[in-house]
Amino acid sequence: MSIAGTRGVQLASAELHVTRKPEDPPPLLWGETGQAPSDRVRIRGGRPLSGRLRVSGAKNAAVALLPACLLARDGVSELAQVPDIVDVDVVVQILEQLGATLDRAEGTVRVGAAGPIADEVPYDQAKRVRASSLFLGALIARNGRAVVPLPGGCDIGPRPIDLHLKGLAELGAEVRVERGYVIAQARKLVGSEIYLDFPSVGATENLMMAATAASGTTVIYNAAKEPEVVDLANFLVGMGARVVGAGTDLVRIQGGLPLHATSYTIIPDRIEAGTYLLASLASRGEIVLENVIPKHLESLLAKLEEAGVQIEVGLDSLRASLRRRPSAISVKTLPYPGFPTDLQPQLSAFLLTAEGTSIVTERVFEDRFRHIDELKRMGAQIKTESRTAVIMGVPQLSGAPVTATDLRTGAALVIAGLSATGETTVDGFRHVRRGYARMVEKLASLGADIRYD
Numbered sequence: 001m002s003i004a005g006t007r008g009v010q011l012a013s014a015e016l017h018v019t020r021k022p023e024d025p026p027p028l029l030w031g032e033t034g035q036a037p038s039d040r041v042r043i044r045g046g047r048p049l050s051g052r053l054r055v056s057g058a059k060n061a062a063v064a065l066l067p068a069c070l071l072a073r074d075g076v077s078e079l080a081q082v083p084d085i086v087d088v089d090v091v092v093q094i095l096e097q098l099g100a101t102l103d104r105a106e107g108t109v110r111v112g113a114a115g116p117i118a119d120e121v122p123y124d125q126a127k128r129v130r131a132s133s134l135f136l137g138a139l140i141a142r143n144g145r146a147v148v149p150l151p152g153g154c155d156i157g158p159r160p161i162d163l164h165l166k167g168l169a170e171l172g173a174e175v176r177v178e179r180g181y182v183i184a185q186a187r188k189l190v191g192s193e194i195y196l197d198f199p200s201v202g203a204t205e206n207l208m209m210a211a212t213a214a215s216g217t218t219v220i221y222n223a224a225k226e227p228e229v230v231d232l233a234n235f236l237v238g239m240g241a242r243v244v245g246a247g248t249d250l251v252r253i254q255g256g257l258p259l260h261a262t263s264y265t266i267i268p269d270r271i272e273a274g275t276y277l278l279a280s281l282a283s284r285g286e287i288v289l290e291n292v293i294p295k296h297l298e299s300l301l302a303k304l305e306e307a308g309v310q311i312e313v314g315l316d317s318l319r320a321s322l323r324r325r326p327s328a329i330s331v332k333t334l335p336y337p338g339f340p341t342d343l344q345p346q347l348s349a350f351l352l353t354a355e356g357t358s359i360v361t362e363r364v365f366e367d368r369f370r371h372i373d374e375l376k377r378m379g380a381q382i383k384t385e386s387r388t389a390v391i392m393g394v395p396q397l398s399g400a401p402v403t404a405t406d407l408r409t410g411a412a413l414v415i416a417g418l419s420a421t422g423e424t425t426v427d428g429f430r431h432v433r434r435g436y437a438r439m440v441e442k443l444a445s446l447g448a449d450i451r452y453d
């Protein structure tokens with residue numbers, strides 16, 4: 001990648017100044033804690049999005065590290081840079097209902113788990129997020145018993161948890177599924193060698209947590225290498241665990257050590273960073289992202305450069321601009337360090353106005369093209385065959401009413417709306433709030449004309 005030449009360039013950093021427009025509603029909380037804002041946003045597209053934006057903490061790291069706080073039997077764990085998103089709200093509610101003490105202010109969450117912790121995760125919360133499945137590993141390590149409803153999360157095709165259950169059984173747990181609940185219990189967990197048929201993020205995380213309480217050493221072969229898995233491993237090490245090899249496909253955990261509360265800062269969200277990068281580029285703007293780990297974005301940056309984007313990489317920042325239509329490219333999603341499936345819909349939205357025909361292949365999930373029919377309402381020219389989308393670039397999209405069916409579909413529709421002429425309304429914006437902190441305000445600070453309807 002020729003961007004290698006610009007690495008090490010430190011860009012000036014500045015705080016994000018969010019300029020709220022009078023018509024924008026105040027900062028929002030969703031769910032039980034606040035008044036639910038409208039489920040629809042209205043966008044008047046065609047304005048280049050430019051400026052500086054500070055990236056929030058990573059959703060997929062936060063929702064794994066929060067359950068892991070249950071492994072500390074003393075003190076209060078403190079997580080910084082926790083994003084203000086609905087999935088975090090839900091995981092925090094689960095922790096409270098299990099008996100942990102919670103204190104949450106300005107991106108810092110303190111979790112006390114010194115008292116008794118219940119075994120059973122409530123269905124009403126579990127069904128709302130995928131990350132509820134991560135209480136399996138945390139609770140069996142903590143209590144020797146976990147009763148966890150089958151999880152929810154984005155509707156992007158079948159999402160079994162067979163690898164999680166198989167791995168727990170290999171650690172000596174008795175595991176069964178009854179009436180939609182996983183019941184896992186073990187008088188004693190014993191370290192084991194576990195091979196994952198697929199490098200599943202959730203299975204790797206659950207098994208790392210469970211293995212901290214198993215006697216002896218556990219080895220996970222074909223482990224997921226995602227940065228969020230590494231973040232969880234680093235947090236566990238901070239708590240006193242011995243975890244070696246996270247970020248490679250072979251992770252070793254020496255179990256049985258006492259874990260204690262610690263303080264930790266969650267990594268920046270690479271998917272949020274990629275989303276704002278793509279939104280700015282789709283609108284032909286110039287963006288500086290602060291608080292990023294550029295290495296976590298390498299597959300995206302390589303593809304953007306192929307498409308003609310100018311990129312400067314700093315130590316913890318990125319600058320990117322595009323003044324013309326991008327060139328068409330081919331992309332396949334893969335486990336990390338491959339191109340992330342969680343950016344596939346947003347990249348597809350960016351490629352709608354490319355010059356030429358792009359090929360996007362989804363290799364991680366079976367049904368992650370729900371955004372395509374909606375994008376066609378805006379004039380996109382796309383054909384799909386099985387897990388491949390053939391995108392024939394058009395010079396311009398036109399605004400239309402569209403509906404999000406999951407988190408990243410919503411982000412893709414917002415990106416398309418920002419680059420289209422005229423007005424777009426995106427229904428189902430509640431899905432976006434699951435994973436993006438104050439997206440409307442952040443986009444408005446870059447010059448977007450976007451507001452809750």
Ligand SMILES: CC(=O)N[C@H]1[C@@H](OP(=O)(O)OP(=O)(O)OC[C@H]2O[C@@H](n3ccc(=O)[nH]c3=O)[C@H](O)[C@@H]2O)O[C@H](CO)[C@@H](O)[C@@H]1O
Pocket residue numbers: 060063130131158159160161162163164165198199200201202203224226228335341342364365366
């Ligand atoms: C909360 C969280 O961190 N979510 C992320 C996590 O989801 P999640 O942990 O659910 O994703 P996995 O890596 O487990 O899933 C990837 C693939 O493996 C399959 N599979 C997974 C487990 C299993 O037991 N059996 C099985 O067949 C899934 O159906 C899917 O096709 O990683 C995904 C892949 O990077 C991301 O899109 C999600 O944003």
Ligand SMILES: C=C(OP(=O)(O)O)C(=O)O
Pocket residue numbers: 129130131152153154155156342407408435
């Ligand atoms: C698929 C996603 O999330 P989850 O696994 O939480 O449903 C995502 O973040 O794109």
